[in-house]
Amino acid sequence: MSYDPSAYPPFAVTVDLVVLTVRRHALCGLAVRRGEPPFQGRWALPGGFVRADEDLAQAAARELAEETGLRAHDPAVPAQDNGAHLEQLATYGDPKRDPRMRVVSVAHLALAPDLPAPRAGGDASNARWAPVEELLQQGGFGRDGDPVAPLAFDHAQILSDGVERARSKIEYSSLATAFCPTEFTVGELRRVYEAVWGVALDPRNFHRKVTGTPGFLVPTGGTTTRQGGRPAQLFRAGGATLLNPPMLRPEV
Amino acid sequence: MSYDPSAYPPFAVTVDLVVLTVRRHALCGLAVRRGEPPFQGRWALPGGFVRADEDLAQAAARELAEETGLRAHDPAVPAQDNGAHLEQLATYGDPKRDPRMRVVSVAHLALAPDLPAPRAGGDASNARWAPVEELLQQGGFGRDGDPVAPLAFDHAQILSDGVERARSKIEYSSLATAFCPTEFTVGELRRVYEAVWGVALDPRNFHRKVTGTPGFLVPTGGTTTRQGGRPAQLFRAGGATLLNPPMLRPEV
DNA sequence: GTGTTTATCGTCAGGCAGACGACTATGATC
DNA sequence: GATCATAGTCGTCTGCCTGACGATAAACAC
Numbered sequence: 221m222s223y224d225p226s227a228y229p230p231f232a233v234t235v236d237l238v239v240l241t242v243r244r245h246a247l248c249g250l251a252v253r254r255g256e257p258p259f260q261g262r263w264a265l266p267g268g269f270v271r272a273d274e275d276l277a278q279a280a281a282r283e284l285a286e287e288t289g290l291r292a293h294d295p296a297v298p299a300q301d302n303g304a305h306l307e308q309l310a311t312y313g314d315p316k317r318d319p320r321m322r323v324v325s326v327a328h329l330a331l332a333p334d335l336p337a338p339r340a341g342g343d344a345s346n347a348r349w350a351p352v353e354e355l356l357q358q359g360g361f362g363r364d365g366d367p368v369a370p371l372a373f374d375h376a377q378i379l380s381d382g383v384e385r386a387r388s389k390i391e392y393s394s395l396a397t398a399f400c401p402t403e404f405t406v407g408e409l410r411r412v413y414e415a416v417w418g419v420a421l422d423p424r425n426f427h428r429k430v431t432g433t434p435g436f437l438v439p440t441g442g443t444t445t446r447q448g449g450r451p452a453q454l455f456r457a458g459g460a461t462l463l464n465p466p467m468l469r470p471e472v
Numbered sequence: 473m474s475y476d477p478s479a480y481p482p483f484a485v486t487v488d489l490v491v492l493t494v495r496r497h498a499l500c501g502l503a504v505r506r507g508e509p510p511f512q513g514r515w516a517l518p519g520g521f522v523r524a525d526e527d528l529a530q531a532a533a534r535e536l537a538e539e540t541g542l543r544a545h546d547p548a549v550p551a552q553d554n555g556a557h558l559e560q561l562a563t564y565g566d567p568k569r570d571p572r573m574r575v576v577s578v579a580h581l582a583l584a585p586d587l588p589a590p591r592a593g594g595d596a597s598n599a600r601w602a603p604v605e606e607l608l609q610q611g612g613f614g615r616d617g618d619p620v621a622p623l624a625f626d627h628a629q630i631l632s633d634g635v636e637r638a639r640s641k642i643e644y645s646s647l648a649t650a651f652c653p654t655e656f657t658v659g660e661l662r663r664v665y666e667a668v669w670g671v672a673l674d675p676r677n678f679h680r681k682v683t684g685t686p687g688f689l690v691p692t693g694g695t696t697t698r699q700g701g702r703p704a705q706l707f708r709a710g711g712a713t714l715l716n717p718p719m720l721r722p723e724v
Numbered sequence: 725g726t727g728t729t730t731a732t733c734g735t736c737a738g739g740c741a742g743a744c745g746a747c748t749a750t751g752a753t754c
Numbered sequence: 755g756a757t758c759a760t761a762g763t764c765g766t767c768t769g770c771c772t773g774a775c776g777a778t779a780a781a782c783a784c
Contacts, residue, residue: 228484228521228522228523229523229524230482230483230484231482231484231485231522231576232482232483233483233485233565233576269480270480270483270565271480271481272481272567272574273567274567275565275567276563276564276565276566276576308562308563310560311528311560311578313485313522313527313528313578314527314528315524315525315526315527322524324483324528324576326563326565326576405761405762406762406763407761407762422742422743422744423761423762423763424743424744424745424762424763424764424765425741425742425743425744427762427763427764428741428763428765429740431763432740445749445750445751445761447760447762448750448751448752448759449749449750449751449760449761450748450749450750450760450761450762450763451749451750451761451762452761452763453762453763465739465740465741468741468742470742657730657731658731658732659730659731674773674774675730675731675732676731676732676733676734676774676776677772677773677774677775679731679733680732680733680772681772683732697730697780697781697782699729699730699731700728700729700730700781700782701728701729701730701780701781701782702729702730702731702732702779702780702781703730703780703781704730704732705731705732717770717771717772720771720772720773722773
């Protein structure tokens with residue numbers, strides 16, 4: 221095994237971000253409009269090049285802050301406020317995925333509560349939240365009737381992988397709380413599960429399950445009626461990260 | 473977001489392999505001895521540079537074949553024989569992980585049945601299977617009394633992540649069969665679980681569970697007594713890849 | 725034959741999830 | 755202010771799955 225790094229062809233390394241949130245009962249992803257070739261004018265995932273002195277996680281956190289203003293959660297500091305969950309997703313390195321040169325992209329997955337508005341370097345018209353089904357459909361027309369082009373590069377594949385990761389991970393972890401604000405109700409958490417999985421859940425069984433899992437939720441003492449109906453208890457995410465036994469995703 | 477690839481610093485991209493197997497009731501990993509600096513003479517995970525025209529998965533499959541002679545399973549061809557399971561694990565890109573230059577490593581995880589003998593380009597003395605606990609312990613002495621140095625680079629971290637992936641993945645998938653030969657008995661499969669998890673499982677409950685999960689095992693009709701005792705039915709891996717409900721790993 | 729080893733089938737109790745009834749506490753509407 | 759719609763919360767019941775463990779079966783060693 222020869223091992224002289226300079227003897228091998230150079231690669232560019234980027235991070236791309238799958239940023240997911242739940243808005244209006246739908247799982248939405250963040251897309252930015254490309255201002256330069258290739259794929260100029262097309263929608264793509266936010267991302268950028270890794271700098272020479274940066275770790276991959278640092279680069280992803282920097283891009284996330286640039287695109288959304290979100291700070292990434294430090295895993296060492298639990299129950300942090302106003303931060304997004306950020307984790308590495310997978311790496312994509314097909315030789316032809318970028319027509320200009322060999323680019324390897326380390327995709328990351330970010331989960332965030334619903335945000336006031338997207339921003340792409342301050343330019344709101346070049347960034348948007350869209351339901352993931354809309355971003356993933358190849359061609360056709362979006363909800364507003366405009367024609368929709370597929371995402372640039374292999375970003376449809378990356379987004380699809382990120383959505384699948386999120387869908388499976390909320391089964392056995394408390395990650396669904398990353399989609400909620402600091403304080404939330406059981407019903408709001410249930411609507412997160414329903415939006416991410418695209419199913420309806422029984423409110424009574426869901427309530428029994430999440431309140432009966434030790435460490436998942438801690439009551440804050442307050443109540444709210446922001447959803448209408450009877451006031452609901454407010455909770456905060458507990459210290460538990462792994463749910464055992466897991467939440468069961470209903471069969472198709 | 474500026475996006476000129478050539479304007480950014482060049483990276484070297486490698487693939488490193490966590491190759492796991494079960495030998496003598498222990499989960500073992502493949503290590504190779506480094507012949508060149510840095511870390512000359514130390515044990516490391518097999519791996520190498522990604523070539524200019526290669527996909528990441530291709531590079532990993534090529535390295536696997538070079539180091540072990542194993543062919544990687546094509547996921548599109550189920551129930552293939554004599555192939556190892558190969559999947560991407562994670563990517564490691566700390567700026568200082570290689571002292572010479574910026575190297576980003578896309579680690580892959582391979583699961584293989586017990587092999588006749590390791591080989592590293594034909595040189596058997598420079599490759600070995602060792603229990604993962606032995607490879608992961610920092611310093612100290614191995615089972616043969618020889619002093620053991622930690623793995624080179626960040627390979628202890630990579631190996632640890634790969635082992636954790638394998639341990640959790642056999643819970644909810646049929647991947648444990650990747651550690652078995654083409655035909656195997658329920659007892660042999662149980663010993664795989666016991667070795668990977670490091671626990672003892674009840675043979676009766678395990679038998680009920682795996683034979684009762686549709687698509688997990690298909691009987692071949694044959695029997696064997698190679699484990700001693702009463703002859704056991706031989707099975708082959710079925711088409712199911714996801715186990716629902718999963719195998720439950722006993723509590724600590 | 726006796727003992728040992730491994731495989732396989734059965735039984736039973738406890739826990740958890742799905743289905744669903746019942747009641748409570750708000751705001752909206754007439 | 756009565757009624758209604760909405761959402762939250764507590765219980766009950768049934769079926770399935772798991773863990774614990776007894777019992778039987780079929781090989782080999784002596």
